[in-house]
Amino acid sequence: MLYSIHHKTSYTYHEPVGMCYNIARLIPRNTYFQQCTNVQISISPEPAVVNEYEDFYGNRIIYFSVDKEHSKLVVDVTTSVEKIPVTAGMLANSSDATIQDVLTELNNSGEEPAAIRQFVFPTPMTQWNEEIADYAMLSFFPGRPVYEAAMDLMHRIHADFTFKPGITTIATPVSEVMQERKGVCQDFAHVAISCIRSAGLAVRYVSGYIETIPPRGKEKLVGADASHAWFSIFIPQMGWVDFDPTNNIIPGDQHITIGWGRDYADIAPFKGIILSSGTHDLAVSVDVARQK
Numbered sequence: 001m002l003y004s005i006h007h008k009t010s011y012t013y014h015e016p017v018g019m020c021y022n023i024a025r026l027i028p029r030n031t032y033f034q035q036c037t038n039v040q041i042s043i044s045p046e047p048a049v050v051n052e053y054e055d056f057y058g059n060r061i062i063y064f065s066v067d068k069e070h071s072k073l074v075v076d077v078t079t080s081v082e083k084i085p086v087t088a089g090m091l092a093n094s095s096d097a098t099i100q101d102v103l104t105e106l107n108n109s110g111e112e113p114a115a116i117r118q119f120v121f122p123t124p125m126t127q128w129n130e131e132i133a134d135y136a137m138l139s140f141f142p143g144r145p146v147y148e149a150a151m152d153l154m155h156r157i158h159a160d161f162t163f164k165p166g167i168t169t170i171a172t173p174v175s176e177v178m179q180e181r182k183g184v185c186q187d188f189a190h191v192a193i194s195c196i197r198s199a200g201l202a203v204r205y206v207s208g209y210i211e212t213i214p215p216r217g218k219e220k221l222v223g224a225d226a227s228h229a230w231f232s233i234f235i236p237q238m239g240w241v242d243f244d245p246t247n248n249i250i251p252g253d254q255h256i257t258i259g260w261g262r263d264y265a266d267i268a269p270f271k272g273i274i275l276s277s278g279t280h281d282l283a284v285s286v287d288v289a290r291q292k
Contacts (some may be wrong), residue, residue: 001082001083001084001085001253001290002080002082002290002291003080003083003289003290004078004080004288004289004291005028005077005078005080005081005209005256005286005287005288006076006078006285006286006287007026007076007078007209007269007284007285007286008074008075008076008077008284008286009026009074009076009283009284010072010073010074010282010283010284011072011073011074011280011281011282012280012281013071013072013276013280014278014279014281015276015277016069017066017073017274017276018069018275018276019065019068019274020065020066020073020272020273020274020275021063021064021065021272022063022064022065022075022270022271022272022273023061023063023272024061024062024064024075024077024269024270025055025059025061025258025267025268026062026077026079026258026269027060027062027077027079027258028060028081028208028209028256028257028259029257031257033083033084034081034083034256034257036079036080036081037080037081037082038079038080039077039078039079040077040078040079041077042074042075042076042077043066043076044072044073044074044076045066045070045073046066047064047065048065048066048067048068049063049064050062050063050064051064055259057260057261057266057267058259059258059259059267060259062077075270081256083253094145094147094148094235095145095146095236095238096145097145097146097147097235098143098144098145098146099140099142099144099149099199099200101146102201102202102234103200103201106120106201116202116234117202118262119197119202119204119234119262120197120201120202121197121262122197123263124263125170125174125190125263125264126174126190126194126197126205126262126263127174127175128174128195128198129178131175131178131179132191132194132195132198133198135195136153136194136195139152139153139156140153140196140199140201146201146233146235147235147238147241150233150241150243151243153195154192154243154244154245154248155248157188157191158188158246158247160181161177161181161182161183161187161188161191161245162181163182163183164182164183165184167180167182167183168182168184168187170268172187174191177191178194184246185228185229185244185246188229188246189205189206189230189246189264190205190263190264191245192231192243192245193205196231201233202233203231203233204231204233204240204261204262205229205260205261205263205264205267206229206230206231206232206260206267207228207229207258207259207260207264208228208229208230208251208256209227209228209255209256209258209288210247210254210255210256210288211256211290213288213290226286227258227286228244228246228255229264230242230245230246230251230255231243231245232260242255256288269284
């Protein structure tokens, strides 16, 4: 199964920009379930420097700088991704590991548990309070298998929260999202992560795409036409398992992973510094199309 992904980002500046330095996370990473087979990058104005590298988490980074005056910046990235279809059989033998089993695994010595433990701690975007911890306990109670608990949490967030763009920003505290019960996919991922970390478990924020045009007979998923977000929890015997609370599904064929981190800040599509005194307008378009 082959996908073509076109992600276009345009910044229109109200005052000229003398120079800019940017990093972009727009290239899907290679995983067991996907391989990025082709990358084409177009940047206007032409940058003075372009480099590609991997960050601390193994996500693919595009760094570039523009050192001449400009009033508009356009970054066009086209990639091809080959997906291995996720079948029901791959998740049929889910682990019966409980919270205590996972905590025991995380406390073991060794390089792998240490790498996993970095996803246990709160971040500025995933701080939890008593309300969040209490909400988490309805799913993650003692003795319950973690896979079953994560599935239940996903179902509850989908049922209890309303997808409503425009009422939150990426700076909206997760405690406020919890109270209002409204937001977008990034908010729902942060709510889930805060809940799971309040139980002492390891969970990652995952950024990616969803197929824009669904296969015949299937409904279009929420989050298409833009970057999407979901969460991935560590479960012994299973590894990292993804859950999409926005759409109430286990990510599969239509989900394409860009990368992951502790929260949105680790995998933000764009970060940069500009030399200008004015403001700007941002336009983003994403198209994910199945080729075969």
